[in-house]
Amino acid sequence: MNKLAYLFEPRSVAVVGASDDPTKYGNRVMQSIIDAGYEWPIYPVNPTMPKVLGRLCFPTVQSLPEPVELAFIVIPARLALSAVKDCIAANVKGIVIITAGFGEVSEEGLEAEAEIARLCSQAGIPAVGPNCMGVVCFSQHMIGTMTMDRLEGEPGDTAFISQSGTYGITTLNQGLTAGVGFSKFVSSGNEAVTKFSDYLEYFGEDDATRVIMGYIESLKDAERFVPVAIEVSKKKPVVVMKFGRTGAGTRAAASHTGALAGSHDVYSAAFKQCGVIEVTRTQDLVNTAMAFRTQPLPKGKRMAVAGISGGFAVAAADYIAELGLELPVFSQELQDRMRSSTEVPPFASIKNPIDLSAEVRPFPLLKCLELVMNSGEVDGVVMGLWSWPMPPADESLRALEKLQRESGLPLLLCYYASRSGAEMIQGLTSLPVYGTPEEVSQVMAGLSQYADYRRKTGTFPKQ
Numbered sequence: 001m002n003k004l005a006y007l008f009e010p011r012s013v014a015v016v017g018a019s020d021d022p023t024k025y026g027n028r029v030m031q032s033i034i035d036a037g038y039e040w041p042i043y044p045v046n047p048t049m050p051k052v053l054g055r056l057c058f059p060t061v062q063s064l065p066e067p068v069e070l071a072f073i074v075i076p077a078r079l080a081l082s083a084v085k086d087c088i089a090a091n092v093k094g095i096v097i098i099t100a101g102f103g104e105v106s107e108e109g110l111e112a113e114a115e116i117a118r119l120c121s122q123a124g125i126p127a128v129g130p131n132c133m134g135v136v137c138f139s140q141h142m143i144g145t146m147t148m149d150r151l152e153g154e155p156g157d158t159a160f161i162s163q164s165g166t167y168g169i170t171t172l173n174q175g176l177t178a179g180v181g182f183s184k185f186v187s188s189g190n191e192a193v194t195k196f197s198d199y200l201e202y203f204g205e206d207d208a209t210r211v212i213m214g215y216i217e218s219l220k221d222a223e224r225f226v227p228v229a230i231e232v233s234k235k236k237p238v239v240v241m242k243f244g245r246t247g248a249g250t251r252a253a254a255s256h257t258g259a260l261a262g263s264h265d266v267y268s269a270a271f272k273q274c275g276v277i278e279v280t281r282t283q284d285l286v287n288t289a290m291a292f293r294t295q296p297l298p299k300g301k302r303m304a305v306a307g308i309s310g311g312f313a314v315a316a317a318d319y320i321a322e323l324g325l326e327l328p329v330f331s332q333e334l335q336d337r338m339r340s341s342t343e344v345p346p347f348a349s350i351k352n353p354i355d356l357s358a359e360v361r362p363f364p365l366l367k368c369l370e371l372v373m374n375s376g377e378v379d380g381v382v383m384g385l386w387s388w389p390m391p392p393a394d395e396s397l398r399a400l401e402k403l404q405r406e407s408g409l410p411l412l413l414c415y416y417a418s419r420s421g422a423e424m425i426q427g428l429t430s431l432p433v434y435g436t437p438e439e440v441s442q443v444m445a446g447l448s449q450y451a452d453y454r455r456k457t458g459t460f461p462k463q
Contacts, residue, residue, distance in 0.1 A: 015044055168185070179426050284446075291446070331375075337371055
């Protein structure tokens with residue numbers, strides 16, 4: 001059993017610094033765990049309180065009636081080292097140090113952080129933080145964070161490692177809203193003990209996780225990251241957003257987690273070597289993860305663009321070409337079949353892109369897609385959805401899903417009339433839906449880049 005499992009699937013937890021005061025972080029963490037429906041024992045630890053949230057409180061972790069597997073430390077930094085020692089003496093299996101005020105603020109804090117690292121490493125205990133928001137495991141109803149936001153979502157198969165706490169929680173919420181199902185989340189903080197690569201390796205082995213997202217400011221264990229990422233990427237897609245790309249961002253990262261960021265060009269080269277997909281915008285992180293969850297990998301770079309708007313077709317064609325994908329002209333035979341079989345308007349363009357020029361009847365476009373997706377001439381399709389009716393007819397969405405299943409090609413949808421419309425449609429279909437031609441093209445490029453890595457390493461999945 002990987003020791004990191006105790007951080008996400010503990011069979012008992014203690015909250016050091018638990019409080020009845022809703023303004024205290026110790027209250028937020030304990031209340032969050034309770035509200036999520038965690039079914040295993042939860043023990044408040046606070047020497048000044050007889051009870052917390054109606055539960056008997058204990059002065060130390062060692063005084064608990066049974067050993068606990070995971071302890072959250074939510075007390076002032078000056079007391080945190082003593083609490084870590086208490087946890088180690090009580091044979092705790094994992095620690096989450098939410099407390100801030102360590103290496104990110106002072107030399108004294110850096111020394112305390114180093115001592116925590118020494119003690120935990122010596123004891124063989126994984127530890128999150130310090131200076132973090134906490135951990136989440138949706139399947140266990142274990143939401144141990146200090147956020148005031150309520151994190152709600154059905155268990156999924158995407159894990160998220162974030163070196164930022166608040167930004168990570170916000171992105172997690174965006175993903176939940178967009179329909180990304182998460183398995184686990186960790187706000188890794190200063191990574192005094194357990195590093196980004198440790199979490200990556202663990203999620204690479206985790207049966208509940210199929211896709212891994214990451215927010216990176218710097219890698220304290222870059223030498224280990226490369227071999228770990230190379231192996232994990234042979235099994236599961238890893239999508240990361242690296243901040244600290246500029247001088248200003250690098251300075252901000254240093255003050256945030258106490259980390260020193262290296263040249264972004266070096267990071268980008270390492271990501272490509274490892275098969276890691278790098279994106280530069282938050283929505284692309286969530287969008288790309290969503291596609292990896294639901295779509296097969298393209299077998300090549302040949303893409304088709306289809307829709308009823310010439311503007312969408314031109315924009316998507318530009319973005320697809322700029323991102324290194326191909327937009328081949330369809331064979332004359334395929335064009336003739338579309339003309340004869342689909343009732344397309346005589347003024348429609350069907351060479352690729354397919355532009356049906358305001359033809360709002362679903363059948364012509366659906367028939368064109370059927371012919372294209374079964375022609376052997378393309379490896380993936382980007383489609384602009386009809387703007388009317390809104391939402392699209394249920395039979396149209398079911399037909400698109402059927403085309404994707406039967407062809408085995410990735411099919412990405414775009415509803416560009418409004419962001420809220422795209423979100424509404426996403427709730428009606430298993431196919432990923434995006435709000436702009438830039439976004440949908442970027443996602444297809446990510447699928448293609450990862451497919452290239454799997455082909456290069458001889459690990460392309462059988463489909």
